[in-house]
Amino acid sequence: xxxxxxxxxxxxxxxxxxxxxxxxxxxxxxxxxxxxxxxxxxxxxxxxxxxxxxxxxxxxxxxxxxxxxxxxxxxxxxxxxxxxxxxxxxxxxxxxxxxxxxxxxxxxxxxxxxxxxxxxxxxxxxxxxxxxxxxxxxx
Numbered sequence: 001x002x003x004x005x006x007x008x009x010x011x012x013x014x015x016x017x018x019x020x021x022x023x024x025x026x027x028x029x030x031x032x033x034x035x036x037x038x039x040x041x042x043x044x045x046x047x048x049x050x051x052x053x054x055x056x057x058x059x060x061x062x063x064x065x066x067x068x069x070x071x072x073x074x075x076x077x078x079x080x081x082x083x084x085x086x087x088x089x090x091x092x093x094x095x096x097x098x099x100x101x102x103x104x105x106x107x108x109x110x111x112x113x114x115x116x117x118x119x120x121x122x123x124x125x126x127x128x129x130x131x132x133x134x135x136x137x138x139x
Contacts, residue, residue, distance in 0.1 A: 017063070019065050021034075021043055022066070024053075026073050026074055034068060050073055054085070055088065065091065065137065066094065067094070070096055078108075093113050094117055
């Protein structure tokens with residue numbers, strides 16, 4: 001039997017609904033790749049192709065626990081919207097970009113990103129990120 005992570009309602013010991021992540025990336029292939037990895041853990045993946053769309057999806061899904069955010073998007077730089085995402089809900093933001101430079105890392109982390117992953121990445125990197133995020137949220 002495959003294990004899956006669920007969000008637990010503090011009033012009830014039983015699982016209430018699958019956890020949600022949001023992938024904000026202008027490449028739908030990245031969403032499909034992440035969705036398939038997350039599905040192995042029973043985690044639902046939502047998709048947005050721009051910053052504006054990402055903000056709308058997050059507002060409609062405030063129970064999202066993790067956002068994978070690309071930096072170079074059609075309507076701006078991802079690191080510039082991290083504070084807006086975190087104003088909507090207490091979400092963990094992981095910046096993902098093919099431009100894995102020290103400047104990009106610094107800008108992402110200085111603007112509130114919780115972590116940074118360079119593209120390409122491995123399945124193990126994503127699963128480790130999920131595990132770390134869930135551990136931090138339960139402690």
